[in-house]
Amino acid sequence: MNYKTPNSKVKAKWNIIIGSIFIISFILIPFVNTKAESVSVHANIVWEMTDVVIQENMILSWNVDKNDLWSFNTQLFPEGHTADGILVNALKDYALPEQPMGKLIGRIGDFGRKFPMGLSGSIHILPSEDGEFLYLSMNNDIIGLYVKGFKNNGGEIIVEVKQIRIK
Secondary structure, three states, X not given: OOOOOOOHHHHHHHHHHHHHHHHHHHHHHHHHOEEEEEEEEEOOOXXXXXEEEOOOOEEEEEEEOOOOOEEOOOOOOOOOEOOEOOOOEOOOOEOOOOOEOOEEEEEEOOOOXXXXXXXXXXXXXXXXXXXXXXXXXXOOEOXXXXXXXXXXXXXEEEEEEEEEEOO
């Protein structure tokens, strides 16, 4: 049989093409393994369920624009405050005591781990939290023991939520 072997120029072109595909796929891997979602959180709803389903081996990160405001008391803070809340820590019947009043708070599942969020941050998802929904709330008086609880809250914020796969 008589067939031609590729010359060195053709081999070089194929090596460049294959190398380029490898490099592009390596660069895109972090984006393929990232899930992002925008979530609207209302100040007057206690533990608002999101569509975000928590997955194990992920880092959950979030970001809220600093100009996005809500208020845990529209009479005291008619202009609102950020998702970081104010410089007064919450009491025992709040969503997350010892964290700033009015701060964005997260919870994994119906009765799972609660964590402070604020304007931005991240947490590692535990294997036991796989498949649970993410709930979000303002750090306020859940049962209305102090003043009116969530009844005198106002506004909403948009939270950008990302899940990033870790290896």
